[in-house]
Amino acid sequence: MASITIDNVVKQFANQTVLQNLSLHVPDGAFYTLLGPSGCGKTTLLRCIAGFNEPDGGRILFDKDDVTRVSTHHRDIGMVFQDYALFPDKTAFDNVAYGLRARKVPKAEIARRVNEALDKVSLLALADRYPAQMSGGQRQRVALARALVIRPRVLLMDEPLSNLDAKMRLQMRDVILDLVREAGITTVFVTHDQEEALAMSDRIAIMDRGSIAQLGTPEELYGTPVNAYVADFIGSANVIPVPAESAGGAASHVRYQLCGQQLDGKQGGAALGAQGILIARPEALSLMAPAPHVPNAIAGEVLRRQYLGFKTAYRIRLHDQSEIRVELHAGNMVADFQAGDAVQVLVPADSRVVAA
Numbered sequence: 489m490a491s492i493t494i495d496n497v498v499k500q501f502a503n504q505t506v507l508q509n510l511s512l513h514v515p516d517g518a519f520y521t522l523l524g525p526s527g528c529g530k531t532t533l534l535r536c537i538a539g540f541n542e543p544d545g546g547r548i549l550f551d552k553d554d555v556t557r558v559s560t561h562h563r564d565i566g567m568v569f570q571d572y573a574l575f576p577d578k579t580a581f582d583n584v585a586y587g588l589r590a591r592k593v594p595k596a597e598i599a600r601r602v603n604e605a606l607d608k609v610s611l612l613a614l615a616d617r618y619p620a621q622m623s624g625g626q627r628q629r630v631a632l633a634r635a636l637v638i639r640p641r642v643l644l645m646d647e648p649l650s651n652l653d654a655k656m657r658l659q660m661r662d663v664i665l666d667l668v669r670e671a672g673i674t675t676v677f678v679t680h681d682q683e684e685a686l687a688m689s690d691r692i693a694i695m696d697r698g699s700i701a702q703l704g705t706p707e708e709l710y711g712t713p714v715n716a717y718v719a720d721f722i723g724s725a726n727v728i729p730v731p732a733e734s735a736g737g738a739a740s741h742v743r744y745q746l747c748g749q750q751l752d753g754k755q756g757g758a759a760l761g762a763q764g765i766l767i768a769r770p771e772a773l774s775l776m777a778p779a780p781h782v783p784n785a786i787a788g789e790v791l792r793r794q795y796l797g798f799k800t801a802y803r804i805r806l807h808d809q810s811e812i813r814v815e816l817h818a819g820n821m822v823a824d825f826q827a828g829d830a831v832q833v834l835v836p837a838d839s840r841v842v843a844a
């Protein structure tokens with residue numbers, strides 16, 4: 489087990505800079521996820537940690553060891569790929585045994601450790617099967633056993649669940665988490681599935697064009713996204729440009745204009761006297777019938793109501809013709825509204841206004 493330090497790493501392909509002075513520290517034993525849209529550099533960063541890509545600048549450390557120029561097979565890593573990358577001509581047993589044989593581990597110990605690893609992924613009974621005789625989930629479990637059996641310092645996983653069906657993906661989340669927690673192994677996991685990232689990670693690094701837009705716990709990223717990009721990537725959010733000004737008093741407050749009305753919000757990094765971005769999760773907003781003098785309420789009209797069982801989603805048109813999405817959850821819904829109803833949208837005063 490080891491911590492991973494990525495220190496100012498730069499990676500270029502031809503004249504494209506794919507990683508831009510990227511730094512990230514993954515503590516020993518932590519489960520970190522790289523999340524971001526296609527092409528943002530997730531796989532490139534993982535391949536730099538693995539040693540398949542050599543950075544053009546910066547360093548990569550495992551604990552205090554600089555591994556930047558160390559070859560992949562001397563880094564002591566386990567890897568699991570999207571396409572499993574099993575040897576098709578080897579049985580499950582021999583696939584898992586491969587890394588131990590390469591390390592010249594004694595035969596009896598190989599048998600013991602391979603059986604133990606196959607048992608952990610519930611595949612002992614299929615030890616003699618070839619990859620072609622197994623389902624996608626079973627193959628992915630062989631790949632996981634193969635990565636873990638060598639007791640690597642670091643486990644790297646590149647979209648390991650994306651070829652599995654939805655049910656198997658959920659099951660494998662638990663299998664992976666149970667195994668890496670039990671082994672206490674430092675893991676970097678790549679996905680573009682935000683729910684997977686939220687459900688599995690200690691911390692998530694949201695990547696944007698070769699940089700980290702925000703690093704945080706799932707709760708931090710969902711609750712306090714630093715900008716519209718992160719807010720839009722994790723969950724859904726109303727992202728509304730608003731002029732921001734000082735609310736006087738506490739620096740944590742901000743006043744902004746929406747539809748010609750003054751509202752109070754929370755300062756999330758907006759420049760005062762300039763344009764900011766209001767970030768409001770649909771489920772943080774609520775609706776009420778029109779009434780005079782309600783603070784932090786803006787008038788609008790229901791454009792569409794969609795009943796979704798556990799929640800009801802509304803599209804509201806405000807007087808400036810912009811739209812805002814509101815979701816009321818079944819458990820705390822006090823009033824329902826239909827298309828055409830005049831309403832007021834209540835924007836909580838802890839809604840954040842971030843820098844544009």
Ligand SMILES: Nc1ncnc2c1ncn2[C@@H]1O[C@H](COP(=O)(O)OP(=O)(O)OP(=O)(O)O)[C@@H](O)[C@H]1O
Nearest residue numbers: 501502506524525526527528529530531532533680
């Ligand atoms: N070997 C290479 N040669 C040239 N360009 C490359 C190479 N590998 C990656 N790139 C480019 O680097 C950028 C980042 O690619 P990368 O695979 O890291 O993205 P990603 O975030 O993992 O995307 P995806 O989710 O689609 O896998 C892309 O523009 C890609 O075309």
